[in-house]
Amino acid sequence: MRREALEVVANEGIGPYHLIRVKRGALHPGDPGQFFMLEAPGRVLPRPMSVCFAHASELAFLIDPIGPGTRALCELRPGDAIHLLGPLGNGWRLDVERPLLVGGGIGVAPLPYLSERLGRPPALLGFRSEWHAEAAALVPNAEVVLEPTYVTEALPGGYDVLACGPEPMLEALRALVPDAQLAWEAPMACGYGACYGCAVEVDGVLERLCVKGPVLAAA
Secondary structure, eight states: OEEEEEEEEEEEEETTEEEEEEEOTTOOOOSTTOEEEEEOTTTSOOEEEEOSEEOSSEEEEEEOOOSHHHHHHHTOOTTOEEEEEEEESBOOOOOOSSEEEEEEGGGGTTHHHHHHHTTSOOEEEEESSTTGGGGGGGSTTEEEEETTSOGGGSOOSSOEEEEEOOHHHHHHHHHHOTTOEEEOOOOOSSSSSSSOTTEEEETTEEEEHHHHOBEEEOO
């Protein structure tokens, strides 16, 4: 885990989202599903974001500007400074035989990096509109479904499911695919277990998602 001040390289709009690319510096991208705490210096508290792309000289993060913290990040421009702390948490296990990536909305953010590490397996992505679905272009070999159809209605059998998305989607996948690996979201202030702000109930026990997850086994 390292904390570095890095330079924003680009800020690209993709549907309602922003793809923020930063110089990588000495940071290791970690495993798919791990995350970094991103902070726009002098503005608001950091926010947890998974790596979308990892290149030799850059890291990229896909961000949905839904609150003051994420909006501050999405207002950064090339040349601005951004603080990163990470990688943090636990990502997906990659020792799967027949992977299927499943994403919903901004839950597609970590899937391009995961896809690259797994050799571009098939993906099933769900969005609320065609505007949001522009982000599907980031994920190779993706089939897209739009509301009112849900990914759980189009889910093929016989795959090892690795998923990220809204809680209702993950709960539905948990019931359908007991051996799925699911990436959950929770508010985080520190990202490494000190603040207990991301505590969630897992099998009747209160766990810090930043330490136990964010990727958890469905069963």
